[in-house]
Amino acid sequence: MYPLLDPSRFTVFITGATSGFGEAAARRYVAAGGKVIATGRREDRLEALRDELGAEHCHIIALDVRDRAAMEAAIAAIPAPFDQINVVLANAGLALGLQPAAETDLNDWETMIDTNIKGLVYTVRLLLPGLIAxxxxxxxxxxxxxxxYAYPGGSVYGATKAFVKQFALNLRSDLQGKKVRVTNIEPGLTETEFSLVRFKGDEGKASAPYARTEAMNAEDIAESIFWATSLPAHVNINKIEMMATTQAIGPFDIYREG
Structure with missing residues (x-):
């Protein structure tokens, strides 16, 4: 049998654990015997997750990754044995709106930048020294x-995820020799609350991308995350780009006058 790492030794810090990928990942790691620190803004959902998984396996922290001071305080206060973090899942992120760039709400752009970029770098920077130590x-x-890949209406959302890709690659260079692995997960069409958030609660618009097709689900992504972290320590998966079988790369868009 291929010598995978022992998941019962994982202590996983997860942002955005109140739904979707983060919630599914928390369940996957605990099912394998690991411990998780589940964080997110919706305390009621975190409490429900802790009740489901057990307080001995799941420690919860209600916080917003955009709040640097709150992140610093929360990480400093993590109790034993949950403070022995060896996996960081920087999952928190969102898309807002799908309007053309000239028509979008600047507040939406700022929220995506603050969450997908600044929240990500706060999470990683604050937890990296502990991993190394x-x-x-x-x-x-x-x-x-x-x-x-570009698509209409995805200007700033796509740009934030391009940042994530390059940030992960640069981390790999910075962490050379530190025994810290870095993997970027790049999902395509996945049915979670993602579209409901993007369209601000409009269920009709939110369901349209998944109509008459079979999308991936949160558990599919969580399994990929789990697999990448379970491989032997000398193996680093740089990125996993994954799509539903029913999704593919579209043709180039060519504008024609008349």
């Missing part, structure tokens, strides 16, 4: 196929 670990970032 404890002899290694794994940082998993959540990008998107939108960081690889």
């Amino acid at each position: 404890r002899g290694g670990g794994h940082v998993v970032t959540l990008g998107s196929v939108a960081g690889e």
